[in-house]
Amino acid sequence: MADPALDGLVEALRCLPGVGQKSAQRMAYHLLQHDRAGALKLARALDGAVNEIGHCARCHTFSRAELCDLCADSTRDARLLCVVETPADQAALERTGSYKGQYFVLLGRLSPLDGLGARDIGLSALLTRASDGVVEEVILATNFNAEGEATAHVLGEQLKARGLKVTRLARGVPVGSELEYVDLGTIAHAFMDRR
Amino acid sequence: MADPALDGLVEALRCLPGVGQKSAQRMAYHLLQHDRAGALKLARALDGAVNEIGHCARCHTFSRAELCDLCADSTRDARLLCVVETPADQAALERTGSYKGQYFVLLGRLSPLDGLGARDIGLSALLTRASDGVVEEVILATNFNAEGEATAHVLGEQLKARGLKVTRLARGVPVGSELEYVDLGTIAHAFMDRR
Ligand SMILES: [Zn+2]
Ligand SMILES: [Zn+2]
Numbered sequence: 001m002a003d004p005a006l007d008g009l010v011e012a013l014r015c016l017p018g019v020g021q022k023s024a025q026r027m028a029y030h031l032l033q034h035d036r037a038g039a040l041k042l043a044r045a046l047d048g049a050v051n052e053i054g055h056c057a058r059c060h061t062f063s064r065a066e067l068c069d070l071c072a073d074s075t076r077d078a079r080l081l082c083v084v085e086t087p088a089d090q091a092a093l094e095r096t097g098s099y100k101g102q103y104f105v106l107l108g109r110l111s112p113l114d115g116l117g118a119r120d121i122g123l124s125a126l127l128t129r130a131s132d133g134v135v136e137e138v139i140l141a142t143n144f145n146a147e148g149e150a151t152a153h154v155l156g157e158q159l160k161a162r163g164l165k166v167t168r169l170a171r172g173v174p175v176g177s178e179l180e181y182v183d184l185g186t187i188a189h190a191f192m193d194r195r
Numbered sequence: 196m197a198d199p200a201l202d203g204l205v206e207a208l209r210c211l212p213g214v215g216q217k218s219a220q221r222m223a224y225h226l227l228q229h230d231r232a233g234a235l236k237l238a239r240a241l242d243g244a245v246n247e248i249g250h251c252a253r254c255h256t257f258s259r260a261e262l263c264d265l266c267a268d269s270t271r272d273a274r275l276l277c278v279v280e281t282p283a284d285q286a287a288l289e290r291t292g293s294y295k296g297q298y299f300v301l302l303g304r305l306s307p308l309d310g311l312g313a314r315d316i317g318l319s320a321l322l323t324r325a326s327d328g329v330v331e332e333v334i335l336a337t338n339f340n341a342e343g344e345a346t347a348h349v350l351g352e353q354l355k356a357r358g359l360k361v362t363r364l365a366r367g368v369p370v371g372s373e374l375e376y377v378d379l380g381t382i383a384h385a386f387m388d389r390r
Contacts, residue, residue, distance in 0.1 A: 005243045006257055012240035015233030017225045030212045033302045036245050038210030043241035045207035046234045052200045107228045
């Protein structure tokens, strides 16, 4: 009885993580009934992001240029490579002003329950990046929750096996928290105390 | 530091009900990292639905034609008008096969906490529709939860004031539940016992 375009919208909304059939239906009704302008804006934003944003060739973060601004910045210390899960985590670290090295952005973390393995977080790209002969130390700054710790463990083992010095942000960061929400002073201290 | 197209996508995703900054960010990362095809499909679906789907001139449900299939069906009993909250509720009632009248779809319900008032659920359009001189009975089939009951109460008062017979689905429908998930037999019985 429903319109195929409406059914199609409900189905398409289910590509969003955490959105099931019932949520998708409520979203579709809401957009068509109360926010058609928002729906069109979202369509434009999806097109724009997919068409314009790729991945930085060095650090893997989202970037429209071959190299992101940070990787292209020759004043950053190329001997230090900090591994983070997301661009938001990287931004949180940058706001502290306490780190002047480079980054590798996993864009995820090992999560066997969600079917996310080493391939999804670009493990081999990280190993290649860290083995450039310039990087001396890899600082693992994945989140301090179960999945982030597991990710740090796996990455650390692989990096050490290649003769790299591997450190982890100090546990000044409260256990169980997400970096993005940690106060700047705590993160700065954790950089100094990295182990 | 982030890309404006990425920021724009996060911002645009917040037009979805129940999606805050953190969820929107997770959705944007997920789409760009793992499901670019899904993101493009969603953009097409949003465009398609907004451009192709309007509202039925008689019952207010989503429809690409001036009149939806059901309103255009001359075999339906025009003396009965059943008021439902959503197309999904209407579909649930139709599946029972126990109702042969017409419908009015509110596409919402009174929800003062969400700022949804009489205007948002098309009260005046319903009153006009029910006062066509043919409708003899209006069956209120809003959900049997607090907001649905309040909506039925307000609509009932207004319809009765215009001399219309107003009934409500019998309480065979379990209190607190949503019609879409109620078994067919219960709904069929509730139609017979409408009060
Ligand atoms: Zn980069
Ligand atoms: Zn109609």
